[in-house]
Amino acid sequence: MKLILNSIGLDDWKKNSGELGCCSIVFLLRNAILFRRSFRVFDYGMASRVEGTFHECVVQGIIQTEHVEALEILLQGLCGVNKERLRIHELCLKSSPNLGNGTSEFRLICDLEQLPEPTWTLRHIGGAMRGAGAEQLAVLVRSVGESKVSKQALRLFNALGYRLDHELLRVGFSFNFQRGAQITVTVSSVNKMLKLHAVDEAVPVTPGLQLVEVTAPASADNYTEVAAAVCSFCEYLAPLLHLSKPGVSTGVVPTAASAAASFMSDGGGTTL
Amino acid sequence: MPTKWVLHWHPNAGSTANSQILNDISQCIESINGVRDGRWKAVVTFYKPIVRDQAMVAEFPRDFLGISIPDEPYKYYFVVRGQRIIVEADVSIQAIMDKLQSYKLRVMLNFEGLQYRLGDFRVRVGKVFPSHSESMRGIVMEVEYLPISSIEQSKQIMKEFLEIVQETLSNKSLPGQFTHTEPNFAEYGLSDQYTSQHAAIQYSTVMAQLIASSQLAQAGRN
Numbered sequence: 175m176k177l178i179l180n181s182i183g184l185d186d187w188k189k190n191s192g193e194l195g196c197c198s199i200v201f202l203l204r205n206a207i208l209f210r211r212s213f214r215v216f217d218y219g220m221a222s223r224v225e226g227t228f229h230e231c232v233v234q235g236i237i238q239t240e241h242v243e244a245l246e247i248l249l250q251g252l253c254g255v256n257k258e259r260l261r262i263h264e265l266c267l268k269s270s271p272n273l274g275n276g277t278s279e280f281r282l283i284c285d286l287e288q289l290p291e292p293t294w295t296l297r298h299i300g301g302a303m304r305g306a307g308a309e310q311l312a313v314l315v316r317s318v319g320e321s322k323v324s325k326q327a328l329r330l331f332n333a334l335g336y337r338l339d340h341e342l343l344r345v346g347f348s349f350n351f352q353r354g355a356q357i358t359v360t361v362s363s364v365n366k367m368l369k370l371h372a373v374d375e376a377v378p379v380t381p382g383l384q385l386v387e388v389t390a391p392a393s394a395d396n397y398t399e400v401a402a403a404v405c406s407f408c409e410y411l412a413p414l415l416h417l418s419k420p421g422v423s424t425g426v427v428p429t430a431a432s433a434a435a436s437f438m439s440d441g442g443g444t445t446l
Numbered sequence: 447m448p449t450k451w452v453l454h455w456h457p458n459a460g461s462t463a464n465s466q467i468l469n470d471i472s473q474c475i476e477s478i479n480g481v482r483d484g485r486w487k488a489v490v491t492f493y494k495p496i497v498r499d500q501a502m503v504a505e506f507p508r509d510f511l512g513i514s515i516p517d518e519p520y521k522y523y524f525v526v527r528g529q530r531i532i533v534e535a536d537v538s539i540q541a542i543m544d545k546l547q548s549y550k551l552r553v554m555l556n557f558e559g560l561q562y563r564l565g566d567f568r569v570r571v572g573k574v575f576p577s578h579s580e581s582m583r584g585i586v587m588e589v590e591y592l593p594i595s596s597i598e599q600s601k602q603i604m605k606e607f608l609e610i611v612q613e614t615l616s617n618k619s620l621p622g623q624f625t626h627t628e629p630n631f632a633e634y635g636l637s638d639q640y641t642s643q644h645a646a647i648q649y650s651t652v653m654a655q656l657i658a659s660s661q662l663a664q665a666g667r668n
Contacts, residue, residue, distance in 0.1 A: 226538015227545075272502045273495060274548035296535070298542045321539040324643070326635065330533045333526050334549065335495065335506050 227319040229303065229394065231355075231401045233312070233408060233417040234387040238426055242361060242384055244434035245414050246347065249359055252410055253351040260362055261286040262344045263373050265328065267336040279339065282327055286373065294323045303397070313401045314419040315392065341367055343376040346384065354403030355390040383426075386415055413437075447517070448568075448592045449600040449640040451608070452648035454655050455585035457622035463573070463585045467620055471571050471585065472560060474614045480562035486516040486570045486588075488557040489577075490653050493549040510549065511653065512540070513646045516570075523646035527654060530633040532643050553577075555653070557586055566592050567607055574656060584656040587611075587624055595640050597631070627651060 237245060246257065263284040269277055280298040300317030302308070308315050346362030363384050365376035388408060392400035408417045413433035416424040427433070455463050455471075476482070490513050495506040513523040514537070522540055524533040543549060559572020567589060574584035589607060594600040612623060629651045631637075631644055 226536055226541050269546070269548050270505075272497050272499055272505065274546065275496060275498075276547070278546040278548050280542070280546065296539065296542065298545055300545065319538065319542040319545060321536040321542055323536075323539070324532075324534040326531055326533050327535075329529075330524055330526065330531050333507055333529050333531060334510065336548075 226321050227300070227317060229315055229392045229397055230318045230389055231311075231313040231315050231392050231397060231404050232387065232389045232420060233314070233404060234385065234420055235415040235417040235424060236383050236426060237361070237386055237415045238430065239363070239382050239384055241414060241430050241434040242346075244437040245361060245386070245411070247437050248411065248414065249349050249361075252407070253349040253353075253359070255349055255351045257347040257349055259287050260344060260346045260348050260360065262362075263292075263341065263371075264344060265341045266339045267328075267331055268339045270335045270337055273335040282323070282331070291325075294325055294327055296321050296323045296327060307398070311398070311401045312405050312419070314421075315397050315401065338370075341371065342379075343367065343373050344385075353407055355392070355400040357388060357390045357404060357407055360387045360389070361385070386411075386417065388417055447595060447640050447642060447645075448590050449594055449597050449604070450588055450590040450645055450648070451604055451626050451628075452645070452652050453587045453589070453608075453624040453626045454652045454659075455587070455622055456625045456655075456659060461621035463582055463622070465573070465582065467622070468559070468571065468573055468582075468585050470618050470620055471587070471615065474611070474618060475562050475564070475569055475571060478564065478610065478614055480564045480569060482560055483563050484561050486559060486561045486572065488516055488649060489514045489554060490557070490649055491554045492552040494552040495549055496547060509654075511650050512543075513649050515642060515645050515649065517645065518642045521642060523643065525646060525650040527650055530635075532634045532636070532647055534643050534646075555583065557649075568592060569611075583660065586652055597628075597638050597640055597644070625655070627655065 250257065263286055265282045265284070266279060267282060268279040280296055283295045283297055284292045285295070286292050298319040300319065303315040303317075343365040344362040345365060346360065348358055348360040350356070350358045361384055364379045366379050367373065367376050369375060388404055388411075390400050390404050411417065413427070414430050414437075415427050418424050455467070457463055457467075490511055493510045493512060494508075495503060497503050497506070507526045507528060509525075509527045511525045511527070513525060514521070515523070520537050522535050522537045524535065524539075525531065554577040555574055556577055557572050557574050559570060561568060561570040563569075569590075570588040572586055573582045574586060575582050589604060589611075591600045591604055591607070594603075608624070608626070615623070629647050631647065634643070634647055636644055636647075
């Protein structure tokens with residue numbers, strides 16, 4: 175656990191509900207900056223398809239595993255679409271010390287749910303949008319580059335001087351729907367591999383906690399509207415979890431248990 | 447995808463590829479009832495690593511290529527020939543590579559010319575030139591047999607078609623000939639069914655041959 179935390183340069187642990195719990199929460203939140211269900215195609219037309227870079231609004235939070243079923247029921251009611259299963263092997267690659275003007279990194283994301291064989295996507299997270307306007311938003315707006323790649327991508331980038339920094343397996347589900355923006359809600363457990371690439375032997379990094387991420391693609395022209403749509407949707411999830419910018423830890427919601435019990439007995443939420 | 451051979455013009459000793467030879471080749475294709483049906487373009491980019499210590503540059507591959515081919519305008523291909531690696535990506539990968547700032551363009555070569563339809567065959571003939579200059583560095587020809595995707599099954603008919611083309615070219619007494627070297631696709635993990643990845647590998651092979659021819663010609667002049 176410490177090794178993984180050190181490897182991502184974690185250095186600010188909040189004392190909240192025990193050191194291990196804090197480590198777990200902060201680790202999940204920090205690491206989630208780098209995750210999205212990358213094979214979603216957000217079609218901005220030909221220009222974006224060619225450029226492959228776009229902005230993304232994102233908030234995240236954590237939820238106890240025992241409340242995930244209630245969250246799923248709530249999301250099913252809110253989104254009006256079926257959930258999609260998620261099983262993603264994520265490899266973080268970093269440049270070797272002598273390569274490039276500074277350290278560069280990206281993720282290779284293998285979607286293990288795809289048939290007949292897994293698909294690969296390369297995802298590069300750029301910087302967060304800066305300025306008073308962006309900082310006042312309750313969501314993080316960041317630039318993202320994505321490209322589908324064929325299965326020899328890992329071998330290629332190893333040959334080019336990129337090394338595996340760490341790898342994770344994310345298992346869960348997602349909902350993808352339109353509500354003011356194209357929004358994706360992802361709920362997943364984050365698992366580490368005890369042996370290199372051994373996805374079948376992965377164990378949870380934080381047993382008992384799962385990561386929830388809400389993302390929506392945006393452009394430089396419409397990110398405020400997209401951010402507003404995301405925030406508006408997140409209010410519906412407030413009984414179960416708090417969602418905030420990556421890096422801003424809010425912990426679990428104290429009333430989540432009672433809210434979850436309510437959703438389980440009602441069997442659903444509000445259909446939009 | 448239909449099978450394809452990509453050939454390069456191997457000039458005789460003491461001669462180089464030039465526009466006149468390219469025109470003569472085009473006329474030969476037209477003389478065997480080739481119907482012109484458009485233009486085509488491919489681009490091969492040589493990358494080099496950005497390193498902080500130049501002494502360490504040998505750690506990184508010297509034969510790292512990026513290739514765009516006419517049949518897949520929204521795809522981009524990476525090849526590292528020495529390690530037999532081929533990766534297909536979206537064309538957006540180029541923007542991501544720019545952002546990573548670990549490799550930069552060393553030289554970019556354009557392949558451009560006319561394409562012809564001859565029955566079940568499509569033939570593309572074109573010149574090779576650097577992006578910053580119009581000076582011709584070579585001539586290439588693509589021969590595609592449209593009905594078949596199996597490389598093995600199409601070998602015989604491709605060979606026979608090429609013999610017809612070569613015979614027509616020989617009537618012009620051109621100082622050179624087209625040569626074809628089939629890469630070992632299995633070493634790249636590819637099957638007998640032809641794909642755009644096979645095409646990218648063929649372009650990388652042709653590049654290596656053009657460089658070798660150019661170096662031989664240079665050695666001869668020296």
